[in-house]
Amino acid sequence: MTTSLSRYGDTMRRIAAPAAVCAAVLVASGCGGASPAAESQALTDGATFTFNIDADPGNLDPQAAANSWVQQLGRFGYDPLVQIDANGKILPGLATAWAVEGNQVKLTLKKGVTCSDGTPFTAANVATNLAWVADPKNKSPLLGVYLPAGTKATADDTAGTVTMTAPRVGSFVLNGLARLPMVCGKGLQDRKALAQGMVGTGPYTLTSVAANDQYVFTKRDGYTWGPNGLSTATKGLPQKVIAKIIPNPTTAANLLLSGGLNAATLIGPDVKRLQAANLFTAKMPLLVGEMWFNQAPGRPAADQSVREALTRAVDLTQLAKVLTSGAGTPPTTLSSVVPLACQGDSVGSVLPWHDLEKAKQLLDKAGWVAGADGVRAKAGKPLALTLSFNTAFGTGISAAAELATKTWTELGVKITSKPQDTSAINGALFGTGDWDIAWVGVGASSPDQLVPFVSGPVPPNGTNFGHIENAAYSTAAAAAAKLQGADSCDSWLKAEAKLVGDVDVVPFANDVIQTFGKGAQFENLGGLVPTSIRMLAS
Template sequence: MKAYKMLGLAAVGALALSGCTGGGAGTGTGSAGGGEPVIDGTLNFGLTRDPGMLFTSLNPSAVLGSVTPWAYESLVYFDTEGTAQGWLATEWEETPTSLHFEVRDDAVCSDGTKLTAETIANNFRWIADPANNSTAINLVVPSDAKIENDDKSVTITTTEPDPFRITAIGTMPIYCQAALDDPKTIATSTNGTGLYKMTDAVTGDHYTLERRDDYTWGPKGAPTGATPGVPKTVVISIVENESTRANLLLSKELNLATVSGPDADRLEGQVDVYATGKLLSGGILYSQAEGKPTADRDVRIALTKALNLDELMQVSSAGKGERAQRLAVANPQVCQYDAAGPNLPKTDVAAAEKMLDKAGWKKGADGKRTKDGQPLVLEFAWQSKGAETAATAEMMADQWGAIGVGVNHHGADYGAFIEEISKPGAASVIDTIMLSANFPVPSALMVYFTGETPPKGNNFAALNNPKFDELVAEANQHTGAEACAAWETAEAEMYQSADYVPFAMTSGKSFSQGVEASGIDEFYTAMILVK
């Protein structure tokens, strides 16, 4: 089975976006070698929930990032050192405002057509076209990008600099031309150049992929369609219950699945740990739309001071997490620093009450806060999947309630949650959103913290911090270690202003039975079925 960053933090090549739910794992480890390959076997993979529409450019779901790598390839992949390595691209040059790729000419789409440089360029043109309403616009490629190609190369030039642009653009799944012409054709199917092609899809239940025996164009040393042990069939089953996934692993009915919490503990020593990694799994956005109480910086800080972020982290991660350090924690971690810990408002309930009093939100005889006759009641959106998430939302409401702030819950499943926060004008309705997004570099996440609100952009909470924007612009002028240091400064401003409050990150593990990793790098591995 081909598993390029499979169960990876789902973020390299596809943004991982969730309402504070955990995700997959990152660095591949696999089991020890030596097993006898199973020829033309079936690999059974348990997925935590249905991925939704199977087109990354319209669906930022973290779970989709565990499905696309079977059928799609990207221009580059990143090794364990965070260095780009060639995949569909053979050579490349990069500056903060441009990327030039020389691309291979032997990759064949699953519909039998040849993948061309023009089709690769069209992937990015499709994203950049505002008429397509891509969730990747300005995340992967800016709307004002200049995209050019000839027979052998693709060049993307941007107005604004980004020192990490290759991470977003280089790792985006590349779709074949027919898919771009009509994305509905791949809503529950695939059309890429990867080792597998989807042959059956039952939404909410399972997805079946078959090996392409003619696949030979992977990076040097990568497995092909003829490599012994590469499964002929992959069945991706939707198994939402954590305990059920663990039980199916133990009974060998699943070969691969991500499991967390107490169920992961009982798997330790019983099955192999295939991959590990971290995800930002808990965070709070406060709306800054005109007229919302949370548009007031002091109100946001007060609401944050009223929360015990350590307790919220423990509850949201079932005691398995740690406090979030920064925006980008997904592998490969290009920057490593702790901007959140020193800069987020510290828990201080008494100070929170004083700040709200000063902001005009006074307690009445009933203990509830009002201002000019309007009650301070937060409309609170969160994804309803998982007992931990619901418990975290309830704990937030209780802690805000203790200072006289009311909460109306808008808990919903993933699809409804994303739909609600993505509606035009949603920031004028929703006061706070429990949300986390994952990507290896901070610059790619700015679409959620700056710029246009839906439908023109993905700034769900209408965040508006001019100082932060200035620091981001400055950070984008640098490269390497200087860029990381500048981004740490920019993030510090966002946390001090309580624009976004990340509070938890979790370690994820994917477990395997009857699988060995065989590949050229930990981030580019094949899963070989063994007896």
């Protein structure tokens, strides 16, 4: 959604398809687990859990934003219809039973679920949620990602059932519903109330908002419908949760070590000193190096030859090494949020690899000729491009950007580096359109969730921020969507290969993002799991 565009970055870093990887993006039992010392500690009630986010999420409406931090904060206040565990198993959520038959999904709701304002959560509420997201005029970035396009829903409040029908429910419809937050009646009636508030069935209520500073949540009494029947009476759940906005990773690391935070998600040089402190760690493999191009009409990267030249000019293996401080691994799919619906390799055999001379030849053939100053130009217009990257990835991404900028300059490109935070990058991608190359990750757990980001309507009417028009991909994706579950994976991976081969998306680095904990332990599965947090007695 990440879009998370990527989770540590939405997440969406990840735009968020609104989409994370231990099995392969974020965790159960931290995917890394607690240290033996932490596991043996007693739990305590009434405590406050504080964690970091790197940018203010802005509008908190969970169905109107692709920002990964909106999705993360929303997990405290909202529940999905079904849950999904680290192994990809679908579990009860607000729905206790479900059936997928043809182009229909029928869900039976749990009885006794209430909203944060005390009103009952009904089947009619579910149908209204689905209708709002499905209505194109609302421009929900979740449409086509977590909910099939053309969805219609009917409710039977007496039976407590909802039936959703779509022209095509897609390969992984339940995986999508596991990521789709449900809003309660008051919020459905007044969407403006959701901008700086939450009206949901989740385990916490949003009780305080200080923009660009912190968001405070308070535990609900009487919540009994969490994963596997968990309730808020569970020993060790924090009474309050504070999400503090801390753009600087070193500051976040210092606060964690000093006790100012209970959890911090970090990459970069600060990781080593946190590892040395023997803290609880939840590990989350994540696609952190992913290159996108602005292919809008009139932009140089609309030409495949330019995209391929830019890609071949840089040594992607070296970029990955610099970005991840040597810890990275080559991506194999465009999905990165655990649990992955499809394992395999849609990247390795089709990604254009390093060949600077070939890159120069491609630009020459495309008419971008080097002038006396070394800068290439075409019809009197210089090849001037901007590289936008997310500063939340720390010094590693800055160093990698410096290396890429140096190489592209040698290629004859007049390149301008634009370090930005998550909000600024999302604003450019989905708003102004003022960008050429972007290093962001779009987080998804299943390949069908990527479709709206790589095809279809462009901003402001859609989420295809790169203005990608790849007919071969669209045809292959449509064929894959007719298949269900694991039977569709080969077809989906072949579709993804069309995007990578045509240099529409260039994945080049996976890394293991670590969320460190002090005084608490937790799980991280596509984001921090609120009901998994346990406060430890000092």
